[in-house]
Amino acid sequence: MLLEVRDLHVEFRTRDGIARAVNGVSYGVDAGETLAVLGESGSGKSVTAQAVMGILDIPPGRITGGEVIFQGRDLLKLKEEERRRVRGAEMAMIFQDALSSLNPVISVGDQLAEMFTVHRGMSRKDARAKAVELMDRVRIPAARERVRQYPHQFSGGMRQRIMIAMALALEPALIIADEPTTALDVTVQAQVMELLAELQRELRMGLILITHDLGVVADVADRIAVMYAGRIVESAPVHDIYKAPAHPYTRGLLDSIPRLDQKGQELYAIKGLPPSLTHIPPGCAFHPRCPLARDVCRTDEPPLYEVSATRGSACHFWRECLNG
Amino acid sequence: MAEPILEVRDLVKHYPLTQGILFRKQIGAVRAVDGVDFALGRGETLGIVGESGCGKSTVAKMLVNLERPTGGSIRYKGEDITRLSGRALKAVRRNIQMVFQDPYTSLNPRMTVGDIIGEPYDIHPEVAPKGDRRRKVQELLDVVGLNPEYVNRYPHQFSGGQRQRIGIARGLALRPEVIVADEPVSALDVSVQAQVVNLMDRLQSEFGLAYVFIAHDLSIVRHISDRVAVMYLGRIVETGTDTEIYEHPTHPYTQALLSAVPVPDPEAREHRERIILTGDVPSPTNIPSGCRFRTRCWKARGTDAETGRWRSTATGRWTDAETGRWRSTATGRGDMAAPRPVYGTRTAVR
Numbered sequence: 001m002l003l004e005v006r007d008l009h010v011e012f013r014t015r016d017g018i019a020r021a022v023n024g025v026s027y028g029v030d031a032g033e034t035l036a037v038l039g040e041s042g043s044g045k046s047v048t049a050q051a052v053m054g055i056l057d058i059p060p061g062r063i064t065g066g067e068v069i070f071q072g073r074d075l076l077k078l079k080e081e082e083r084r085r086v087r088g089a090e091m092a093m094i095f096q097d098a099l100s101s102l103n104p105v106i107s108v109g110d111q112l113a114e115m116f117t118v119h120r121g122m123s124r125k126d127a128r129a130k131a132v133e134l135m136d137r138v139r140i141p142a143a144r145e146r147v148r149q150y151p152h153q154f155s156g157g158m159r160q161r162i163m164i165a166m167a168l169a170l171e172p173a174l175i176i177a178d179e180p181t182t183a184l185d186v187t188v189q190a191q192v193m194e195l196l197a198e199l200q201r202e203l204r205m206g207l208i209l210i211t212h213d214l215g216v217v218a219d220v221a222d223r224i225a226v227m228y229a230g231r232i233v234e235s236a237p238v239h240d241i242y243k244a245p246a247h248p249y250t251r252g253l254l255d256s257i258p259r260l261d262q263k264g265q266e267l268y269a270i271k272g273l274p275p276s277l278t279h280i281p282p283g284c285a286f287h288p289r290c291p292l293a294r295d296v297c298r299t300d301e302p303p304l305y306e307v308s309a310t311r312g313s314a315c316h317f318w319r320e321c322l323n324g
Numbered sequence: 325m326a327e328p329i330l331e332v333r334d335l336v337k338h339y340p341l342t343q344g345i346l347f348r349k350q351i352g353a354v355r356a357v358d359g360v361d362f363a364l365g366r367g368e369t370l371g372i373v374g375e376s377g378c379g380k381s382t383v384a385k386m387l388v389n390l391e392r393p394t395g396g397s398i399r400y401k402g403e404d405i406t407r408l409s410g411r412a413l414k415a416v417r418r419n420i421q422m423v424f425q426d427p428y429t430s431l432n433p434r435m436t437v438g439d440i441i442g443e444p445y446d447i448h449p450e451v452a453p454k455g456d457r458r459r460k461v462q463e464l465l466d467v468v469g470l471n472p473e474y475v476n477r478y479p480h481q482f483s484g485g486q487r488q489r490i491g492i493a494r495g496l497a498l499r500p501e502v503i504v505a506d507e508p509v510s511a512l513d514v515s516v517q518a519q520v521v522n523l524m525d526r527l528q529s530e531f532g533l534a535y536v537f538i539a540h541d542l543s544i545v546r547h548i549s550d551r552v553a554v555m556y557l558g559r560i561v562e563t564g565t566d567t568e569i570y571e572h573p574t575h576p577y578t579q580a581l582l583s584a585v586p587v588p589d590p591e592a593r594e595h596r597e598r599i600i601l602t603g604d605v606p607s608p609t610n611i612p613s614g615c616r617f618r619t620r621c622w623k624a625r626g627t628d629a630e631t632g633r634w635r636s637t638a639t640g641r642w643t644d645a646e647t648g649r650w651r652s653t654a655t656g657r658g659d660m661a662a663p664r665p666v667y668g669t670r671t672a673v674r
Contacts (some may be wrong), residue, residue: 219593
């Protein structure tokens with residue numbers, strides 16, 4: 001396994017008390033594999049990724065437990081300088097908002113070249129040549145001319161390509177993409193996702209794709225981890241989950257997608273709202289919104305039950321859910 | 325279609341680009357909306373889809389008179405509202421209300437929910453006499469599924485979905501006949517989107533509302549719309565009933581747009597035809613000659629010919645594509661296994 005997150009816990013100190021953003025998350029990615037982490041805002045999907053990358057704001061954040069094993073080492077035990085060497089070179093991240101992730105006053109060429117001068121000790125001239133090569137690779141037209149331009153001179157899709165180029169620069173073993181196409185239009189989203197999938201195949205990278213879009217997940221993922229209120233509620237190979245979800249939350253998300261045969265009817269809607277992380281309900285965090293909830297759900301937090309060798313569900317009644 | 329309540333003809337909005345400080349001269353224009361026609365029937369939902377920058381939000385703003393069109397007409401019950409002012413305009417505005425995209429910035433953080441929803445009554449006091457307002461506001465809260473006791477709370481005390489309900493309640497306050505909703509669910513979480521779509525559906529049948537529903541999420545638009553218009557670079561390139569547009573798209577852009585939408589079914593992954601468009605949308609300051617889609621169109625031929633606009637008299641459906649282009653698809657000579665376009669009896673309108 002390329003990356004293994006084990007029982008990760010992250011808290012934030014807020015004015016309203018302690019927000020438990022991540023409560024015992026475990027997942028793994030192999031080389032060449034795509035894991036989709038699916039969840040709504042506040043589910044802890046991005047915070048988990050930030051903890052893995054080591055870019056969590058501490059304070060107010062605090063990792064209170066768990067391990068992040070990457071290529072055999074626990075990253076959480078490394079010193080900051082050691083982590084810096086891992087970050088960028090061996091694992092890289094692509095963010096949602098390319099415009100605010102790029103420096104507006106440095107040309108994109110210099111920002112790309114920086115990867116090589118800092119991590120590889122290359123000369124500025126060689127690094128600049130590498131930057132052009134990278135821009136070609138992510139199919140930015142007229143790379144040689146555009147390398148001198150600034151982020152605002154690029155369209156949203158092109159900026160996201162630059163982010164991808166930057167992440168790929170040092171050919172890392174793992175890429176974490178946090179909502180990489182959420183800010184893009186569908187036709188551009190299709191271009192960017194195709195590019196990302198192609199480069200991943202070529203370089204046999206592990207990819208963690210963080211998203212709330214069930215469509216994107218179905219298109220590219222090998223495995224899915226569904227998160228709710230800081231926990232993984234279901235984890236399974238992509239085909240299994242869409243065929244028959246084993247957690248009522250996953251089922252609710254899938255059922256709320258408008259389908260052809262439901263035209264003119266009411267959409268299925270999960271009732272209520274996601275919980276506040278400072279006041280996560282006791283027992284199963286999903287119980288106030290769950291159609292299957294019974295007394296045991298209000299008191300006992302469900303473990304991740306083993307549904308099959310490759311599949312887990314954190315629902316006391318997963319059998320019932322699986323059978324519809 | 326039922327008798328149209330709103331009729332838009334050749335609607336144009338150009339924003340001038342100027343140069344010089346002392347002697348300003350116009351050096352060009354952002355052609356945000358460049359000749360849009362559609363009609364909206366009573367109690368009907370027209371979905372408008374398109375990518376960012378296609379002009380769909382500008383159309384919305386012109387419908388509620390937040391922007392003055394550069395040209396064309398918007399007829400509400402036969403009366404051109406772009407020429408109205410004063411009292412007559414105020415009366416029309418009452419009947420066409422808007423729900424905005426972002427429930428976080430479209431509600432004033434310093435006003436209570438009661439004041440926000442009741443504010444339209446300050447402008448149109450004839451709808452609710454002063455003493456009656458609080459009761460009316462509470463009724464509206466109840467209608468959109470919020471606790472009527474929340475009138476004194478502030479927007480920050482609500483979640484995104486609840487805030488959008490407040491925005492909808494404000495839109496309903498004056499009992500309008502038309503609601504223009506610009507991306508009403510795109511800022512919301514997936515599990516909450518369905519709740520708001522259901523609410524809008526219910527309110528439509530309850531109050532006989534007509535919706536102009538603008539969104540980029542094609543599956544939600546299909547669910548809620550009776551008819552759909554696809555916009556590209558300031559123009560509607562294709563319009564039809566939801567089934568026509570989604571099952572038998574005849575414009576290459578519609579085909580590409582639909583094929584780019586990720587399908588929530590991993591089984592479909594291997595055997596789906598996907599049209600990946602190359603390049604970006606051209607700038608609206610510099611619209612390509614001829615068909616405006618030709619720079620990204622995989623069927624484009626080397627002509628600059630102005631596109632024909634064709635109308636099917638049977639369904640009122642038309643497409644902006646040059647006939648030759650989609651006829652080749654229909655005869656199976658196209659380079660894509662596209663669904664066959666449906667032909668009606670067509671007569672050229674332009």
